[in-house]
Amino acid sequence: xxxxxxxxxxLDEQTKRMIRRAxxxxxAIPGYQVPFASREMPxxxxxxxxxxxxxxxxxxxxxxxxxxxxxxxxxTNAVSIRAFFAKTANVATTTKTADxxxxxxxxxxxxxxxxAGQVIVYQVPIPEPLRFLEPRETETRVMHGLEEYGLIHVKxxxxxxxxxxxxxxxxxxxxxxxxxxMDPSPIPKFDNPKMNGSPAxxxxxxxxxxxxxxxxxxxxxxxxxxxxxxxxxxxxxxPCALCNATGVYLDEVVTDDRGGRMYVCSDxxxxxxxxxxxxxxxxxxxxGQETVKEDAA
Amino acid sequence: MSVSINxxxxxxxxxxxxxxxxxxxxxxxxRVMNALAQPGTIADLAGFVTPPAPMSQAAAAILLTLADYxxxxxxxxxxxxxxxxxWMSFHTGAPRTADVLRAGFxxxxxxxxxxxxxxxxxxTSDYPDRSATLLLPVESLVGGQPLTLTGPGIxxxxxxxxxxxxxxxxxxxAENRAAYPLGLDVVLVCGGEAIALPRTTRIEEF
Numbered sequence: 219x220x221x222x223x224x225x226x227x228x229l230d231e232q233t234k235r236m237i238r239r240a241x242x243x244x245x246a247i248p249g250y251q252v253p254f255a256s257r258e259m260p261x262x263x264x265x266x267x268x269x270x271x272x273x274x275x276x277x278x279x280x281x282x283x284x285x286x287x288x289x290x291x292x293x294t295n296a297v298s299i300r301a302f303f304a305k306t307a308n309v310a311t312t313t314k315t316a317d318x319x320x321x322x323x324x325x326x327x328x329x330x331x332x333x334a335g336q337v338i339v340y341q342v343p344i345p346e347p348l349r350f351l352e353p354r355e356t357e358t359r360v361m362h363g364l365e366e367y368g369l370i371h372v373k374x375x376x377x378x379x380x381x382x383x384x385x386x387x388x389x390x391x392x393x394x395x396x397x398x399x400m401d402p403s404p405i406p407k408f409d410n411p412k413m414n415g416s417p418a419x420x421x422x423x424x425x426x427x428x429x430x431x432x433x434x435x436x437x438x439x440x441x442x443x444x445x446x447x448x449x450x451x452x453x454x455x456x457p458c459a460l461c462n463a464t465g466v467y468l469d470e471v472v473t474d475d476r477g478g479r480m481y482v483c484s485d486x487x488x489x490x491x492x493x494x495x496x497x498x499x500x501x502x503x504x505x506g507q508e509t510v511k512e513d514a515a
Numbered sequence: 516m517s518v519s520i521n522x523x524x525x526x527x528x529x530x531x532x533x534x535x536x537x538x539x540x541x542x543x544x545x546r547v548m549n550a551l552a553q554p555g556t557i558a559d560l561a562g563f564v565t566p567p568a569p570m571s572q573a574a575a576a577i578l579l580t581l582a583d584y585x586x587x588x589x590x591x592x593x594x595x596x597x598x599x600x601x602w603m604s605f606h607t608g609a610p611r612t613a614d615v616l617r618a619g620f621x622x623x624x625x626x627x628x629x630x631x632x633x634x635x636x637x638x639t640s641d642y643p644d645r646s647a648t649l650l651l652p653v654e655s656l657v658g659g660q661p662l663t664l665t666g667p668g669i670x671x672x673x674x675x676x677x678x679x680x681x682x683x684x685x686x687x688x689a690e691n692r693a694a695y696p697l698g699l700d701v702v703l704v705c706g707g708e709a710i711a712l713p714r715t716t717r718i719e720e721f
Contacts, residue, residue: 225537226537226538226541231536231537231540232583234540234541234544235540235580235581235582235583236583236585238544238548238580238581239581239585239586240644241548242547242548242551242581242648242700243644243646244644245548245551245552245668245713246551246700246713246714246715247643247644247696247714247715248667248715250643250644250696252644253642253644275544276541276544276545276548277541278538278541278542278545279538335549359641359642360640360641362641363639363640363641364640395667395715397695397696398696415670417670419548419549419552432552433667434551434552434553434667434668434713434715435552435553435667435668435670436667436668436669436670437667437668438667
């Protein structure tokens with residue numbers, strides 16, 4: 219007995235056409251959230267159903283797919299989605315940023331600069347940057363229509379009033395082509411500058427909220443700020459403990475129950491590539507040298 | 516309008532669609548997506564479909580990739596496009612509409628009078644995506660008067676030189692740009708090739 223076969227890349231053709239039309243409208247109106255008839259996917263909301271539908275609609279047999287979750291190629295979400303498309307679309311997959319033609323991402327932009335011809339697909343939980351300020355969809359639509367973004371500046375100002383600085387660290391709102399305020403998805407604000415003028419096409423899919431939006435290559439993307447409180451990205455005191463990289467986004471890894479921790483690249487491919495190139499961090503054992511300390515207890 | 520596919524309409528209404536609808540529509544879509552994301556680049560859409568005259572291969576490939584029962588298609592000169600309308604209806608299931616306000620896609624004629632373009636839907640401030648995409652045939656995508664393009668998708672600027680554009684095209688596209696985020700997206704088609712000009716693109720005479 220043969221198992222029933224899925225259509226190429228899982229979705230049926232009418233669904234793909236509908237999503238493709240939404241993607242094209244999104245590209246034509248950068249930063250505007252295009253409603254689309256999001257389908258149920260064989261994974262729960264919050265696991266990237268929007269990103270998966272966008273990827274399924276664009277993916278072709280010659281594509282090379284990379285999937286990352288918080289920068290990592292080897293976490294459950296990334297592995298599952300990669301396997302999903304390897305199975306349903308029979309596409310080649312990779313963990314190398316430079317080799318990928320389509321990169322689906324949950325909450326990071328790779329450290330290696332993206333190049334022309336690449337497409338990066340973001341998984342988006344809440345696409346509406348004004349949602350927590352105004353819960354009514356009818357109102358947020360009017361606010362976008364009238365370019366009425368005072369409220370979001372008030373939100374950032376309240377950060378300053380409370381904390382002395384803009385304390386928003388992820389899903390930091392951006393303004394696209396001086397028109398639409400857009401949620402960049404919950405990427406750390408560290409990654410916001412990479413969106414501006416990127417040569418890659420950036421697509422955003424929110425499955426539960428049924429929205430698709432896009433940034434064509436070389437689009438102006440400006441993080442909101444104030445003259446006296448300019449936008450700043452996170453800075454890290456130490457380099458990556460594994461590959462000694464600076465100027466990258468680091469994850470904190472707890473190493474024992476006595477307060478020990480190390481900071482390592484969130485982008486696993488970037489870190490591995492650097493280590494292969496001979497970079498060596500302070501937390502990495504040196505070959506041939508015993509560094510593992512056994513507990514006497 | 517119900518499509519009458521009768522004995523008069525011959526095989527060419529039924530034939531000439533995608534040989535492999537799944538893979539061909541994906542290939543055409545990616546080329547159209549890249550063309551829209553990089554305005555001014557020429558997309559090669561040749562060889563996928565063989566539509567009845569006078570429809571171009573590029574316009575036909577775009578319709579077969581993107582049109583279905585959700586997207587009424589408006590023809591500027593339906594009387595010249597009997598076979599093309601029948602062919603499109605057979606292969607996509609998209610309704611042909613005579614109501615310009617319902618047009619999801621509009622199949623224009625060469626040198627289409629731009630004064631009439633004001634009646635196409637350009638979306639609303641709440642839903643700027645509810646707008647028409649125009650498929651505009653031109654004599655050639657090269658060899659005409661150079662036009663400079665700037666805007667999203669273009670690093671600095673790019674130059675196109677289509678010939679056979681309608682009179683007043685640059686002026687009407689400037690108005691279109693001024694209405695952003697509302698507006699029309701235009702695809703210039705010629706034979707098997709296309710140039711996409713989304714509403715964000717600024718078009719100036721060289």
